[in-house]
Amino acid sequence: MEYILGILILSAINLVAVLGLSVLTGFTGLFSFGHAGFMAIGAYTSAIVTARLHLPFAVGLLAAGLVAGIISIGLGRLTLKLKGDYFCIATMGFGEIVKPLLNNWKWVGGARGWESIPKYGGISLLLPFAVAVIAVILSWNLINSRQGRNMVAVREEELAAQMAGVNVLRSKMIALVFSAVLAGIAGGLMANFIGFIAPKTFNMVKSTELTIIVIFGGLGSISGSVVAALLLTVLPELFRAFSSWRLVFYGLAVMIIMIGRPKGLMGGLELTPTSLRKAAAARKAKRDTAAATAEGEKR
Amino acid sequence: MLSVRDLHVSYGGIRALRGVSIDVHKGEIITIIGANGAGKSTLLNAISGILKPSQGEITFNGAPLKREPSKNVKLGICHVPEGRLVFANLTVKDNLALGAYLRTDRKKIASDLERVYELFPRIKERSSQIAGTLSGGEQQMLAMGRALMTDGDLVLMDEPSLGLAPILVHTVFQIIKEILRLGKTILLVEQNANMALKIADRAYVLEQGLIVKTGPAADIASDPAIRAAYLGSKSVAGG
Numbered sequence: 001m002e003y004i005l006g007i008l009i010l011s012a013i014n015l016v017a018v019l020g021l022s023v024l025t026g027f028t029g030l031f032s033f034g035h036a037g038f039m040a041i042g043a044y045t046s047a048i049v050t051a052r053l054h055l056p057f058a059v060g061l062l063a064a065g066l067v068a069g070i071i072s073i074g075l076g077r078l079t080l081k082l083k084g085d086y087f088c089i090a091t092m093g094f095g096e097i098v099k100p101l102l103n104n105w106k107w108v109g110g111a112r113g114w115e116s117i118p119k120y121g122g123i124s125l126l127l128p129f130a131v132a133v134i135a136v137i138l139s140w141n142l143i144n145s146r147q148g149r150n151m152v153a154v155r156e157e158e159l160a161a162q163m164a165g166v167n168v169l170r171s172k173m174i175a176l177v178f179s180a181v182l183a184g185i186a187g188g189l190m191a192n193f194i195g196f197i198a199p200k201t202f203n204m205v206k207s208t209e210l211t212i213i214v215i216f217g218g219l220g221s222i223s224g225s226v227v228a229a230l231l232l233t234v235l236p237e238l239f240r241a242f243s244s245w246r247l248v249f250y251g252l253a254v255m256i257i258m259i260g261r262p263k264g265l266m267g268g269l270e271l272t273p274t275s276l277r278k279a280a281a282a283r284k285a286k287r288d289t290a291a292a293t294a295e296g297e298k299r
Numbered sequence: 300m301l302s303v304r305d306l307h308v309s310y311g312g313i314r315a316l317r318g319v320s321i322d323v324h325k326g327e328i329i330t331i332i333g334a335n336g337a338g339k340s341t342l343l344n345a346i347s348g349i350l351k352p353s354q355g356e357i358t359f360n361g362a363p364l365k366r367e368p369s370k371n372v373k374l375g376i377c378h379v380p381e382g383r384l385v386f387a388n389l390t391v392k393d394n395l396a397l398g399a400y401l402r403t404d405r406k407k408i409a410s411d412l413e414r415v416y417e418l419f420p421r422i423k424e425r426s427s428q429i430a431g432t433l434s435g436g437e438q439q440m441l442a443m444g445r446a447l448m449t450d451g452d453l454v455l456m457d458e459p460s461l462g463l464a465p466i467l468v469h470t471v472f473q474i475i476k477e478i479l480r481l482g483k484t485i486l487l488v489e490q491n492a493n494m495a496l497k498i499a500d501r502a503y504v505l506e507q508g509l510i511v512k513t514g515p516a517a518d519i520a521s522d523p524a525i526r527a528a529y530l531g532s533k534s535v536a537g538g
Contacts, residue, residue: 153397156387156388157387159380159384160384160385160386160397160445161397162349162368162369163368163378163379163380163445163446164372164398164449165368165369165372165373165400165401165449166400167370168369169367
């Protein structure tokens with residue numbers, strides 16, 4: 001039971017980080033391979049606030065989001081003018097800078113990592129799920145707002161958006177800060193639910209994993225990101241029976257699904273009650289026409 | 300209306316504009332002609348705010364222009380960028396609606412949409428079609444229509460005839476003349492110097508980042524040196 005709960009908490013934490021990245025990558029079109037850096041900043045901030053300053057966990061989480069957000073503004077100022085691939089490489093560099101800085105910071109445990117971070121049990125175990133739900137609602141509202149539509153316009157045709165009067169730099173900045181705040185909060189949750197953090201947890205593999213989840217779910221789909229975050233966190237656990245072969249199966253599963261659905265699980269569409277009803281209606285209509293033609297052929 | 304003074308723009312170490320000054324008065328069609336890489340597009344991009352000049356000033360209706368394109372759109376600069384960038388996944392109508400993104404005057408937007416449809420009947424026919432499926436010429440018209448929907452007073456056009464069939468080139472230039480009649484002012488950058496000089500009031504010749512000649516379009520068109528460099532010997536013979 002505790003094992004299953006642990007996996008669910010881990011999926012919720014991943015989901016929070018993935019949602020931010022979904023807005024940045026899926027909706028604004030900026031690829032990042034450095035968001036584990038923001039998770040690290042959030043994790044260490046929350047750990048310092050709870051373990052060293054002895055403040056409540058909620059304060060730690062807010063501080064985690066805040067510090068990650070502020071640092072992302074600095075990063076954005078420096079890098080958001082870069083185009084496509086160059087921005088991606090710059091974020092990669094950022095993620096790689098955070099790690100050695102933490103490795104050399106003895107006060108927070110250095111490279112060996114930091115144990116004895118306060119862990120929370122009981123009712124607090126619901127917190128990651130509550131945060132995940134809030135993150136889904138915030139992301140959904142953001143992408144359906146004027147700002148969200150600006151982001152999609154930037155993704156689709158940056159120069160044309162600019163010529164229509166969209167402040168491209170500001171839209172990109174909002175997406176970057178939003179994604180960094182969520183990554184920071186996810187990091188904070190991770191620190192206080194696992195109770196141990198080390199700089200190497202937040203390496204490029206983690207950054208890549210987050211981006212893979214977004215692409216796997218389908219760029220430009222919040223519900224796709226949700227499904228993918230849950231699936232790709234649970235999947236490696238399901239393959240645990242294969243022991244050392246587990247990551248091979250995980251990789252194969254990702255490849256097979258990407259070949260089958262090249263635009264990701266949701267392919268830019270959303271899973272909502274209305275869309276489900278529409279899909280059902282379309283399927284029914286197709287069946288009806290097929291039946292009608294079959295009948296016509298019989299005659 | 301628009302005044303550019305001693306404008307310098309560099310890309311890294313390459314100086315694309317080296318002290319360009321131009322004036323555009325209300326109700327004119329001004330054309331800037333020049334070879335590939337002379338700095339024509341750079342000039343338009345600097346005016347609309349996409350590129351940051353290293354030196355010089357640009358004033359529009361007496362006030363300096365901003366360094367942020369979206370603010371200049373609000374001031375009345377509408378830029379039709381090179382390569383007809385349309386939102387390929389949206390319908391023609393939604394593309395036009397996006398042009399009016401910063402505006403709130405619904406009635407005027409509706410009447411402007413009608414005007415754009417009058418100007419481009421082909422666009423009206425295809426208003427519910429996805430923009431990515433339009434032909435090159437239609438996309439150019441859509442990009443022009445979208446710029447008009449911003450209701451800016453000064454229209455910057457970057458190579459509107461690029462890659463179009465000759466018959467469409469003619470149509471596009473006819474439409475530019477009609478846009479002038481809507482009360483707009485036009486700054487046109489063209490490689491097709493022949494056509495541009497036919498419809499323009501005045502012209503500037505840009506060479507390697509410098510204005511080398513300026514004057515009434517007719518004078519420029521009959522200048523022997525310009526004819527040889529930009530209009531080709533064929534048009535000299537044709538007179």
